Amino acid sequence: MKQNGGRETPDGVRYPHIALDVLGQCHSSACVELGNTRVICAVHHPQQLVDEYRGSRGRVACTVRRSASAGSHAAGSAQPSVVTPEKDMSLALEGVAEEVVILEKIPQLLVEVVVEILAEDGGVWDAVATSMSAALVSGGFEMYDLFSACGSALLSDGAVVLDPDAAEESNAQASALVCLMLNSGDICYARHQGSCEPGTVLELVSSAMKGCLSRKSAITTQLINHPIL
Amino acid sequence: MSLPPATGAVELGSFKQHVIRLLTQSKRLDGRPFDSIRVPHILYENRQDTKINRVLASTLYTDDTGTCVNCIVTGVFGPPPPQHPEEGRLTVEVTAPFFPGYSAFQIEGTLHELARFVRSTIISCLDLTELCVISGEACWVLRVELIVMNADGGLRAATLHAAVAALHNLTLPKARLPSGDVVESRCLCFHRIPVAATIGLCGTAGSMQFLLDTNAAEESVADVLLTVVIDETDGIVSFLHHGRFPLLLPHLTDAIDMVASHGAALRSAILKSSNLPQ
Numbered sequence: 094m095k096q097n098g099g100r101e102t103p104d105g106v107r108y109p110h111i112a113l114d115v116l117g118q119c120h121s122s123a124c125v126e127l128g129n130t131r132v133i134c135a136v137h138h139p140q141q142l143v144d145e146y147r148g149s150r151g152r153v154a155c156t157v158r159r160s161a162s163a164g165s166h167a168a169g170s171a172q173p174s175v176v177t178p179e180k181d182m183s184l185a186l187e188g189v190a191e192e193v194v195i196l197e198k199i200p201q202l203l204v205e206v207v208v209e210i211l212a213e214d215g216g217v218w219d220a221v222a223t224s225m226s227a228a229l230v231s232g233g234f235e236m237y238d239l240f241s242a243c244g245s246a247l248l249s250d251g252a253v254v255l256d257p258d259a260a261e262e263s264n265a266q267a268s269a270l271v272c273l274m275l276n277s278g279d280i281c282y283a284r285h286q287g288s289c290e291p292g293t294v295l296e297l298v299s300s301a302m303k304g305c306l307s308r309k310s311a312i313t314t315q316l317i318n319h320p321i322l
Numbered sequence: 323m324s325l326p327p328a329t330g331a332v333e334l335g336s337f338k339q340h341v342i343r344l345l346t347q348s349k350r351l352d353g354r355p356f357d358s359i360r361v362p363h364i365l366y367e368n369r370q371d372t373k374i375n376r377v378l379a380s381t382l383y384t385d386d387t388g389t390c391v392n393c394i395v396t397g398v399f400g401p402p403p404p405q406h407p408e409e410g411r412l413t414v415e416v417t418a419p420f421f422p423g424y425s426a427f428q429i430e431g432t433l434h435e436l437a438r439f440v441r442s443t444i445i446s447c448l449d450l451t452e453l454c455v456i457s458g459e460a461c462w463v464l465r466v467e468l469i470v471m472n473a474d475g476g477l478r479a480a481t482l483h484a485a486v487a488a489l490h491n492l493t494l495p496k497a498r499l500p501s502g503d504v505v506e507s508r509c510l511c512f513h514r515i516p517v518a519a520t521i522g523l524c525g526t527a528g529s530m531q532f533l534l535d536t537n538a539a540e541e542s543v544a545d546v547l548l549t550v551v552i553d554e555t556d557g558i559v560s561f562l563h564h565g566r567f568p569l570l571l572p573h574l575t576d577a578i579d580m581v582a583s584h585g586a587a588l589r590s591a592i593l594k595s596s597n598l599p600q
Contacts, residue, residue: 115471116390116420116472117328117472117474135420156419158417158419160394160467160469207419209419211392211394211469
């Protein structure tokens with residue numbers, strides 16, 4: 094049975110396409126396409142932290158912005174609200190970056206990361222995490238590991254699908270998301286939405302972890318083959 | 323009224339002195355002659371799931387030195403404006419998300435001014451009654467979103483060209499109103515196609531130097547900035563001038579002639595790709 098979006102099996106994932114250094118005015122940048130989802134991540138030149146944040150560790154600040162025409166539900170919004178899903182995503186990404194980037198190597202420096210979601214068809218977290226990892230790597234920041242994310246969803250017919258697209262995400266009974274380091278397999282962020290049994294939650298999380306690790310060779314190959322790195 | 327240039331690790335004041343020194347030697351940063359333009363390239367994108375995303379057109383504007391503007395046009399049905407019941411609605415938004423956060427307040431006014439400029443120029447060249455579906459009840463509401471990825475001067479021209487490339491020959495799809503009426507497919511056309519260029523003037527030792535299609539570094543040191551918008555018959559669609567001193571009439575006519583000499587090249591570069599599928 095063919096899934097939505099043409100994937101052959103429920104265990105199939107969409108593989109990301111990574112383009113590095115797409116913006117000229119930033120310290121480093123990356124553009125990631127995952128099916129019909131497109132995300133651009135930019136890392137600005139590090140700047141000096143102000144007095145109250147002075148210490149032995151640097152900081153990574155993250156801003157996630159969604160293009161108004163990226164998703165169908167966002168196009169109808171009249172006014173940008175203060176609390177948005179992008180704000181939650183940026184706070185979670187800051188936590189992920191604090192775990193992955195060796196902040197002791199950049200003391201008293203603020204690294205500002207801006208993510209722009211240009212087109213969305215599910216898998217936004219996957220594309221955002223992959224682009225942020227690629228942008229930080231190409232910017233020369235020392236990191237423990239690469240990181241990426243993958244989602245899974247429980248459809249209404251009881252099937253567990255990996256890497257759901259926008260239609261599957263909106264119709265899912267429950268969904269899970271896992272952001273983990275690619276080599277060590279440590280989980281940096283995990284999220285579950287919806288309602289299902291505890292055993293199904295474990296199945297969703299383990300499926301997401303498998304999907305995330307299955308992208309590892311695609312991500313590392315594209316980063317290694319880049320002429321700058 | 324320009325976004326700050328990307329100086330890298332060089333201080334802005336030293337960068338300006340370097341640019342001024344080059345201009346006194348009749349040189350520019352990118353090695354162009356004073357009267358040459360950067361020819362734009364338009365990339366059109368055909369997304370597969372247009373019906374879901376309501377995206378009608380998506381273009382990527384680039385030129386040779388790094389200005390990059392993404393234009394996305396979405397359309398929904400809505401009520402017409404009360405003062406013009408027989409017209410449609412067109413909104414323009416300009417965002418620059420990839421600039422550092424400490425300059426967000428500084429560039430917000432520039433982006434608002436850009437959006438007003440692009441919208442007023444498009445409205446003067448596009449018949450908004452073509453967007454009307456039922457007079458007084460329903461119309462197309464087009465939303466043009468311009469995302470400035472890279473800015474290297476000439477932002478008014480770049481954003482205007484990206485929006486014109488996206489809106490020209492735009493197909494409004496066949497759709498159904500909430501009342502059940504079926505709206506037929508329609509093609510949006512400009513009755514005149516505007517092209518724009520920014521000209522900087524530097525007054526050095528009493529002589530006036532014209533810089534056609536300025537980049538961000540030249541805009542930071544220029545004394546006067548002019549933006550000229552013309553159509554196919556070399557008619558003036560819009561003209562913007564701001565600077566430290568007023569200009570005489572021969573300077574204005576020289577600036578308009580300078581843009582008009584490159585109007586055909588600019589127009590063919592903007593509309594070149596859209597003619598191929600037809």
